[in-house]
Amino acid sequence: xxxxxxxxxxxxxxxxxxxxxxxxxxxxxxxxxxxxxxxxxxxxxxxxxxxxxxxxxxxxxxxxxxxxxxxxxxxxxxxxxxxxxxxxxxxxxxxxxxxxxxxxxxxxxxxxxxxxxxxxxxxxxxxxxxxxxxxxxxxxxxxxxxxxxxxxxxxxxxxxxxxxxxxxxxxxxxxxxxxxxxxxxxxxxxxxxxxxxxxxxxxxxxxxxxxxxx
Amino acid sequence: xxxxxxxxxxxxxxxxxxxxxxxxxxxxxxxxxxxxxxxxxxxxxxxxxxxxxxxxxxxxxxxxxxxxxxxxxxxxxxxxxxxxxxxxxxxxxxxxxxxxxxxxxxxxxxxxxxxxxxxxxxxxxxxxxxxxxxxxxxxxxxxxxxxxxxxxxxxxxxxxxxxxxxxxxxxxxxxxxxxxxxxxxxxxxxxxxxxxxxxxxxxxxxxxxxxxxxxxxxxxxxxxxxxxxxxxxxxxxxxxxxxxxxxxxxxxxxxxxxxxxxxxxxxxxxxxxxxxxxxxxxxxxxxxxxxxxxxxxxxxxxxxxxxxxxxxxxxxxxxxxxxxxxxxxxxxxxxxxxxxxxxxxxxxxxxxxxxxxxxxxxxxxxxxxxxxxxxxxxxxxxxxxxxxxxxxxxxxxxxxxxxxxxxxxxxxxxxxxxxxxxxxxxxxxxxxxxxxxxxxxxxxxxxxxxxxxxxxxxxxxxxxxxxxxxxxxxxxxxxxxxxxxxxxxxxxxxxxxxxxxxxxxxxxxxxxxxxxxxxxxxxxxxxxxxxxxxxxxxxxxxxxxxxxxxxxxxxxxxxxxxxxxxxxxxxxxxxxxxxxxxxxxxxxxxxxxxxxxxxxxxxxxxxxxxxxxxxxxxxxxxxxxxxxx
Amino acid sequence: xxxxxxxxxxxxxxxxxxxxxxxxxxxxxxxxxxxxxxxxxxxxxxxxxxxxxxxxxxxxxxxxxxxxxxxxxxxxxxxxxxxxxxxxxxxxxxxxxxxxxxxxxxxxxxx
Numbered sequence: 045x046x047x048x049x050x051x052x053x054x055x056x057x058x059x060x061x062x063x064x065x066x067x068x069x070x071x072x073x074x075x076x077x078x079x080x081x082x083x084x085x086x087x088x089x090x091x092x093x094x095x096x097x098x099x100x101x102x103x104x105x106x107x108x109x110x111x112x113x114x115x116x117x118x119x120x121x122x123x124x125x126x127x128x129x130x131x132x133x134x135x136x137x138x139x140x141x142x143x144x145x146x147x148x149x150x151x152x153x154x155x156x157x158x159x160x161x162x163x164x165x166x167x168x169x170x171x172x173x174x175x176x177x178x179x180x181x182x183x184x185x186x187x188x189x190x191x192x193x194x195x196x197x198x199x200x201x202x203x204x205x206x207x208x209x210x211x212x213x214x215x216x217x218x219x220x221x222x223x224x225x226x227x228x229x230x231x232x233x234x235x236x237x238x239x240x241x242x243x244x245x246x247x248x249x250x251x252x253x254x255x256x257x258x
Numbered sequence: 259x260x261x262x263x264x265x266x267x268x269x270x271x272x273x274x275x276x277x278x279x280x281x282x283x284x285x286x287x288x289x290x291x292x293x294x295x296x297x298x299x300x301x302x303x304x305x306x307x308x309x310x311x312x313x314x315x316x317x318x319x320x321x322x323x324x325x326x327x328x329x330x331x332x333x334x335x336x337x338x339x340x341x342x343x344x345x346x347x348x349x350x351x352x353x354x355x356x357x358x359x360x361x362x363x364x365x366x367x368x369x370x371x372x373x374x375x376x377x378x379x380x381x382x383x384x385x386x387x388x389x390x391x392x393x394x395x396x397x398x399x400x401x402x403x404x405x406x407x408x409x410x411x412x413x414x415x416x417x418x419x420x421x422x423x424x425x426x427x428x429x430x431x432x433x434x435x436x437x438x439x440x441x442x443x444x445x446x447x448x449x450x451x452x453x454x455x456x457x458x459x460x461x462x463x464x465x466x467x468x469x470x471x472x473x474x475x476x477x478x479x480x481x482x483x484x485x486x487x488x489x490x491x492x493x494x495x496x497x498x499x500x501x502x503x504x505x506x507x508x509x510x511x512x513x514x515x516x517x518x519x520x521x522x523x524x525x526x527x528x529x530x531x532x533x534x535x536x537x538x539x540x541x542x543x544x545x546x547x548x549x550x551x552x553x554x555x556x557x558x559x560x561x562x563x564x565x566x567x568x569x570x571x572x573x574x575x576x577x578x579x580x581x582x583x584x585x586x587x588x589x590x591x592x593x594x595x596x597x598x599x600x601x602x603x604x605x606x607x608x609x610x611x612x613x614x615x616x617x618x619x620x621x622x623x624x625x626x627x628x629x630x631x632x633x634x635x636x637x638x639x640x641x642x643x644x645x646x647x648x649x650x651x652x653x654x655x656x657x658x659x660x661x662x663x664x665x666x667x668x669x670x671x672x673x674x675x676x677x678x679x680x681x682x683x684x685x686x687x688x689x690x691x692x693x694x695x696x697x698x699x700x701x702x703x704x705x706x707x708x709x710x711x712x713x714x715x716x717x718x719x720x721x722x723x724x725x726x727x728x729x730x731x732x733x734x735x736x737x738x739x740x741x742x743x744x745x746x747x748x749x750x751x752x753x754x755x756x757x758x759x760x761x762x763x764x765x766x767x768x769x770x771x772x773x774x775x776x777x778x779x780x781x782x783x784x785x786x787x788x789x790x791x792x793x794x795x796x797x798x799x800x801x802x803x804x805x806x807x808x809x810x811x812x813x814x815x816x817x818x819x820x821x822x823x824x825x826x827x828x829x830x831x832x833x834x835x836x837x838x839x840x841x842x843x844x845x846x847x848x849x850x851x852x853x854x855x856x857x858x859x860x861x862x863x864x865x866x867x868x869x870x871x872x873x874x875x876x877x878x879x880x881x882x883x884x885x886x887x
Numbered sequence: 888x889x890x891x892x893x894x895x896x897x898x899x900x901x902x903x904x905x906x907x908x909x910x911x912x913x914x915x916x917x918x919x920x921x922x923x924x925x926x927x928x929x930x931x932x933x934x935x936x937x938x939x940x941x942x943x944x945x946x947x948x949x950x951x952x953x954x955x956x957x958x959x960x961x962x963x964x965x966x967x968x969x970x971x972x973x974x975x976x977x978x979x980x981x982x983x984x985x986x987x988x989x990x991x992x993x994x995x996x997x998x
Contacts, residue, residue: 071868
């Protein structure tokens with residue numbers, strides 16, 4: 045049992061005070077999706093993707109579980125559920141569904157999830173040009189892969205290269221899980237950047253395979 | 259006499275529920291259109307007085323009212339200059355786009371500005387594809403009203419998944435012109451999956467191969483416990499069974515040429531030839547061969563062709579569809595072996611070669627036990643029922659083509675990539691490239707190509723009033739939002755200096771609000787009245803909402819009010835209720851505004867109480883409990 | 888003692904008792920309300936009541952508790968609630984001396 049409002053704040057409840065319902069104009073508990081008095085749909089709360097899915101921020105997530113929550117929430121908030129409602133509620137439902145789609149996109153993808161976690165902990169992966177140069181090891185690895193791709197002459201060579209990269213990505217995911225679990229954000233940031241490079245390379249190689257195939 | 263049941267609190271069904279919320283599903287096709295209704299999860303296609311299901315998407319214009327359907331198609335041979343067919347291919351298209359379908363559409367086109375919707379000259383009138391489509395929709399609406407014996411004003415209308423924003427907007431506008439409120443635009447393959455999935459309780463990954471008269475779509479969906487999740491979609495908005503007709507027609511023409519007849523045909527003769535080719539295609543679907551006679555320019559020629567010859571003619575088109583289907587699978591990162599079933603949609607999938615090739619591609623016989631002509635309309639009807647009466651299914655669709663902005667050098671910067679789930683919103687920041695630059699042109703495009711001119715231009719606008727800054731200092735935030743209908747809206751604002759302005763974008767090829775109003779005014783039917791009726795309904799829905807909310811508020815906090823204050827509110831409520839019995843929208847709106855004013859103080863008192871409760875820790879404890887769990 | 892706001896027929900009382908007994912959770916009674924809807928303005932609502940509202944009018948008749956929403960009192964004053972049942976349909980009806988008009992379908996009324 046929490047005894048005072050202050051310790052609650054420490055738990056991350058930013059606005060414990062009620063907001064005004066747009067419809068009946070009475071108080072609505074902060075973050076509540078529906079007004080308890082008149083049941084009108086409120087605009088989505090500005091919360092992070094994990095909280096939107098009622099999950100605690102973590103890298104290790106079961107995709108099936110994320111999906112289960114995504115479908116359940118969309119069932120509740122999707123615009124198809126509000127087709128006969130007032131214009132404001134229809135708008136709010138589009139906003140809810142948009143926020144859910146956005147959150148699902150991030151939570152269901154290990155790379156985006158890692159980057160998002162880093163951003164939440166104040167350590168965004170820039171991924172900009174400067175970063176490229178800053179990590180010569182990564183640069184060399186990426187260049188080597190590119191060369192291999194350029195030399196790959198048939199579809200099976202590209203496929204082999206793709207399989208190799210996918211395996212590396214699998215290893216990165218395991219390492220990321222460890223880094224986040226031990227709170228080593230610097231390591232996680234490095235791994236996420238490498239992940240991003242591998243992802244780009246996979247896209248390129250896939251395109252190449254399609255070209256060769258055609 | 260109303261017979262009441264006892265309901266759970268707040269669950270009393272609305273009276274007239276069955277009358278107020280009747281919504282139909284419409285498949286507005288290139289060749290044929292259909293209308294269907296679903297009740298209790300059982301969809302049914304509505305027939306005309308003669309029992310026909312398919313309404314040919316043909317409209318004949320003359321001195322009187324437009325003629326829609328088979329009568330118009332029959333007229334194609336006698337008076338082709340008066341008949342518009344395959345109009346769906348021109349929805350949301352500009353003059354420039356016509357090159358893509360040039361020669362295949364025997365229309366006289368009126369010259370318009372480069373980036374405006376085309377107008378066709380038919381039966382002496384100049385009409386946009388939107389107006390012609392509206393005539394088809396009016397005929398469908400009339401059919402449904404005759405069949406159901408009550409007015410029909412709400413519909414789910416299907417569009418090819420691969421339709422771009424301009425074509426979607428044009429479809430929605432056509433429905434508005436016809437006096438139909440579009441509850442949702444649903445992608446055709448998704449609608450088909452809905453009809454199949456609900457019918458068979460299918461689970462797993464399914465591909466929908468939809469080859470219609472003028473459009474080709476392929477979608478991959480995951481079906482799971484009432485969820486229809488589109489994973490990827492692709493297609494070709496200018497490829498369909500019509501192309502088979504054209505290939506046959508051209509074949510016949512070249513044979514005539516070899517025989518020495520002049521190849522030049524009038525517009526009328528071209529339409530007649532196409533009608534003949536369509537008949538030939540249909541016959542070759544069931545029979546091994548046939549012979550046809552062409553009379554044109556005073557020369558009669560005879561043409562014999564067998565199924566093998568026909569298949570050789572259409573093979574390149576079929577090849578294109580299977581390649582696209584394979585690419586969509588690859589796009590979704592799926593192997594063909596993961597697909598549990600393939601659903602065939604569209605009349606052109608009756609062609610044996612199409613069935614064979616699709617079967618070969620997926621390594622399994624495609625499903626076709628629901629009539630491929632009807633399956634889309636049936637799915638649309640199911641969705642219409644779900645939207646108006648509630649349902650347990652969930653349709654999660656995607657953006658079919660990437661949306662982006664033209665940047666320096668004509669390159670496209672993608673803002674929303676294709677296959678992003680909708681509704682979606684993304685913002686991208688752009689900056690100025692010259693010192694003191696005060697305006698920025700924004701060009702919105704849709705497509706996958708790297709250069710802007712190779713994609714479809716959707717809209718252009720200029721963001722003005724950017725405060726003078728050095729190059730690269732301004733931060734112009736452009737936000738793309740795609741709603742559940744797949745329709746895009748774009749807003750832009752400059753964010754650094756607090757000078758914010760928002761620009762709403764109208765698609766280039768769409769109709770402006772003015773054009774729309776003018777068309778509604780000119781409309782011979784009751785579209786304008788329907789529009790007024792819809793605005794009235796909206797005002798009533800809004801007033802009901804306000805009354806409902808206030809009622810709930812009074813129940814929970816009514817004790818805050820003095821007798822006098824309560825009296826004032828009740829007077830204002832009574833005034834709203836009085837206006838609700840009438841048909842005067844302005845009176846309703848005014849009464850609702852007055853009620854709003856009368857309850858401002860009450861709202862304040864309720865918020866004060868809410869705050870006090872929160873501060874007293876009552877709510878906080880409850881909150882705390884929640885967080886401890 | 889003033890006359891009750893409304894009365895129930897034996898059939899209606901029996902039916903209400905049977906329905907209350909069948910409901911999953913215990914109910915305080917049945918609440919009658921009106922709301923604006925339908926083609927001629929107002930229609931009845933008939934719902935289980937979990938508790939008595941502050942402004943509800945309470946009617947006890949034939950062992951059944953009926954709550955009448957404050958807004959509805961003037962509409963149901965003097966009515967009799969009956970249960971009707973034939974081959975095709977069944978339900979509760981109010982015979983209402985206050986009603987001046989009904990829409991053709993009988994689902995809503997105005998006063």
